[in-house]
Amino acid sequence: MIPSSVDYTRASSVTEAIRLLTDNPDAKILAGGHSLIPAMKLRLNAPSLLIDIARIPELRFISDEGDKVVIGAASTHHDIISNEAVQDMKAMIEAGELIGDTQVRNMGTLGGSIAHADPSADWPAVLLALGASIQVQGPNGERSIAANEFFLGFFMTALDEGEIVTAIHIPKLAEGQQTAYRKFMQPASRFAIVGCGVSVTVEGGLIKDAKVAFTGVSDAAFLDEGVAAALIEQPVTLETIEAAANAAAEGDIHINEDHFSSQAYRKHLAKVYAKRALAGACGLD
Amino acid sequence: MPKITVTVNGTSHTSEVEGRLLLVHYLRDTLHLTGTHVGCDTSSCGACTIHLDGKAVKSCSMLAAQADGSTITTIEGLATGNELHPLQEGFKEEHGLQCGFCTPGMIMCAADLLSHNPNPSEQEIREGLEGNICRCTGYHNIVRAIQYAANKSLVVSE
Numbered sequence: 001m002i003p004s005s006v007d008y009t010r011a012s013s014v015t016e017a018i019r020l021l022t023d024n025p026d027a028k029i030l031a032g033g034h035s036l037i038p039a040m041k042l043r044l045n046a047p048s049l050l051i052d053i054a055r056i057p058e059l060r061f062i063s064d065e066g067d068k069v070v071i072g073a074a075s076t077h078h079d080i081i082s083n084e085a086v087q088d089m090k091a092m093i094e095a096g097e098l099i100g101d102t103q104v105r106n107m108g109t110l111g112g113s114i115a116h117a118d119p120s121a122d123w124p125a126v127l128l129a130l131g132a133s134i135q136v137q138g139p140n141g142e143r144s145i146a147a148n149e150f151f152l153g154f155f156m157t158a159l160d161e162g163e164i165v166t167a168i169h170i171p172k173l174a175e176g177q178q179t180a181y182r183k184f185m186q187p188a189s190r191f192a193i194v195g196c197g198v199s200v201t202v203e204g205g206l207i208k209d210a211k212v213a214f215t216g217v218s219d220a221a222f223l224d225e226g227v228a229a230a231l232i233e234q235p236v237t238l239e240t241i242e243a244a245a246n247a248a249a250e251g252d253i254h255i256n257e258d259h260f261s262s263q264a265y266r267k268h269l270a271k272v273y274a275k276r277a278l279a280g281a282c283g284l285d
Numbered sequence: 286m287p288k289i290t291v292t293v294n295g296t297s298h299t300s301e302v303e304g305r306l307l308l309v310h311y312l313r314d315t316l317h318l319t320g321t322h323v324g325c326d327t328s329s330c331g332a333c334t335i336h337l338d339g340k341a342v343k344s345c346s347m348l349a350a351q352a353d354g355s356t357i358t359t360i361e362g363l364a365t366g367n368e369l370h371p372l373q374e375g376f377k378e379e380h381g382l383q384c385g386f387c388t389p390g391m392i393m394c395a396a397d398l399l400s401h402n403p404n405p406s407e408q409e410i411r412e413g414l415e416g417n418i419c420r421c422t423g424y425h426n427i428v429r430a431i432q433y434a435a436n437k438s439l440v441v442s443e
């Protein structure tokens with residue numbers, strides 16, 4: 001299948017990309033193209049102009065900045081999982097290694113994945129669990145958006161018109177903090193039916209801080225406060241984890257349903273994968 | 286129309302291309318390098334796998350324009366004259382193909398795998414090929430073909 005006609009240009013800087021985006025209302029940013037090009041081939045998307053940002057040097061880097069790791073938006077999934085700076089963030093590695101396949105990981109980017117905000121994408125759950133923040137730049141300058149304020153809904157983010165994601169800031173792990181990611185994947189597409197990213201901080205044998213995030217479960221990735229609350233001040237045991245995980249995907253949230261999985265099955269999977277991810281982070285699996 | 290310059294299997298080509306032209310169509314229809322196949326419309330099968338600046342990518346899921354300035358290797362660029370690349374030899378020796386449609390993509394993906402993991406386990410080979418689908422072989426002989434190439438330990442990453 002062939003996309004409809006489109007103009008193509010390569011931006012040489014972030015400022016130029018923003019100007020092109022502002023001047024061309026039907027234009028779209030192109031990063032790895034591994035969500036956008038397949039959608040254009042299916043004619044689900046037909047922008048008039050593609051603004052390629054993949055080779056802008058200021059967008060493709062990974063740096064250790066003391067209290068945080070900063071990842072340029074155009075860093076590929078492969079760049080990230082093979083970088084020294086994130087190796088102790090197990091959730092990043094475990095999620096990144098399960099994205100698509102080798103070829104997809106060589107092209108697809110972190111910035112593209114989060115800007116696209118597919119409800120089944122892996123990175124959003126990891127960024128939520130790690131308390132990341134997203135740096136964006138637009139015609140009105142730069143701002144930073146906390147991950148838990150970024151993913152607003154079905155393919156919907158907090159990005160304003162003309163804004164692009166420039167970098168992702170991930171706080172370094174604290175003493176006693178461990179992370180993990182587990183996913184139940186759709187066997188053909190490898191996208192998450194349920195993916196769970198967690199961070200657990202243990203001090204003196206008790207869980208002092210916990211973040212549990214899901215992708216695939218609802219119309220956007222989200223932090224499950226119920227599971228996190230049930231872990232606080234609890235000892236690190238499988239019993240504690242199982243009890244907390246049973247609180248997953250309860251309460252007032254919309255649960256996705258499709259021909260792979262009913263709402264009831266997804267809810268069940270959320271509890272199972274919360275348990276597995278938490279056990280993984282705590283070294284109990 | 287964007288003007289692109291790419292080096293494909295060691296030869297530089299400059300072409301004007303339509304913005305929407307997929308890289309796989311540029312390789313097949315413009316450069317007549319038909320070893321790179323199109324097996325699906327959904328970015329799933331990997332038959333179109335080539336190396337873009339040394340890394341395996343699906344050429345059906347990117348534009349020719351995105352490759353401007355890059356170095357590309359296709360299946361046609363692997364052998365040295367009449368001497369087969371160890372992976373090509375492996376597929377021949379171990380009967381790693383039946384209809385052969387998936388083979389170019391399998392080999393290009395395996396070459397990426399061996400370039401950073403010269404001695405992969407069977408499990409690592411299977412995981413490394415998760416983006417490539419074969420409708421004929423059942424994969425066992427594909428895995429053996431790649432083990433053959435790894436054992437030859439000759440694999441020169443191009």
Ligand SMILES: Cc1cc2nc3c(=O)[nH]c(=O)nc-3n(C[C@H](O)[C@H](O)[C@H](O)COP(=O)(O)OP(=O)(O)OC[C@H]3O[C@@H](n4cnc5c(N)ncnc54)[C@H](O)[C@@H]3O)c2cc1C
Nearest residue numbers: 031032033034035036100108109111112115121122165190
């Ligand atoms: C076969 C296959 C399997 C896949 N499996 C998985 C999987 O298991 N898990 C998973 O999470 N993903 C999966 N993906 C999606 C893949 O990870 C994509 O690469 C990713 O979702 C989008 O990144 P990209 O760089 O390719 O973005 P593009 O396709 O270039 O862009 C996607 C969207 O984001 C916008 N955009 C891109 N970059 C920016 C930016 N910096 N600022 C603002 N907007 C921007 C574009 O305008 C476009 O609307 C798969 C894709 C394929 C083809």
Ligand code: FES
Nearest residue numbers: 324330331333345
């Ligand atoms: S033709 Fe490219 S993945 Fe099938």
Ligand code: FES
Nearest residue numbers: 383385419420421
């Ligand atoms: S040999 Fe026929 S598809 Fe693999």
